[in-house]
Amino acid sequence: MSDTHFGFQKVDENQKAQRVRGVFDSVASNYDLMNDLMSAGLHRVWKSYAVAVANLRAGDQVLDIAAGTGDLTRAFAKAVGPKGLVLHTDINEAMLRQGRDRLLDEGVIVPSVICDAETLPFAAERFDLVSVAFGLRNMTHKDKALAEMCRVLKPGGRLLVLEFSKVAAPLAKAYDWYSFNILPRIGQLVAGDGESYRYLAESIRVHPDQATLKAMMKTAGFGHVDVHNMSAGVVALHVGIKC
């Protein structure tokens, strides 16, 4: 077995998924509140931008991976309408349940499916669009997950990867200070779990930067990849086209 990152720690590859599961089991019930607090609501803007870029049409078939509490799923379901399909999927049952309950409360009825992005249980060339928002950095074998996402897309289909990325250099110090001093404190105060939010900050630092992720997507089979930086690179939207 080889080692991989769990935040700044090196762990055996077969331990990472279990450690990530521990994080999301712990944060699931406070996830939406914490997202608003930590990003001062900005995560809504980043997601709205991704939905606009998705430019879905009525009837489209969409797979939302690592969908958690379902922000993208809900917006996509509205865009594809009753003739389309959006699958709300995640590897973590606690996160998926939070999302399913919220979607149902809001009158959005879509299938919720537990599945691992690294071994997707769907036929090849099934979807018009695949999305993964703030999920890829938690995956052990990102190359395998990206290849799976490419496999299940129809030719011409698009993958949207919305993820924390490499912030512009002038902001790096302030961003580090906020991430390592403030984030874990908010997590401790609000959710009683500072450690999970320290993992969040660390996992962002070890995630591939914009250019590296673009290269990984090309290797995974995407013929064309565009990168859209947001908030000075705090977040980037990578759009891969299967061609």
Ligand SMILES: C[S@@+](CC[C@H](N)C(=O)[O-])C[C@H]1O[C@@H](n2cnc3c(N)ncnc32)[C@H](O)[C@@H]1O
């Ligand atoms: C930060 S949450 C993102 C939730 C949602 N997409 C959002 O943007 O608010 C990351 C999610 O990735 C999921 N995840 C981690 N590894 C995964 C994997 N191998 N396959 C599918 N989902 C995974 C976690 O369970 C968690 O729900």
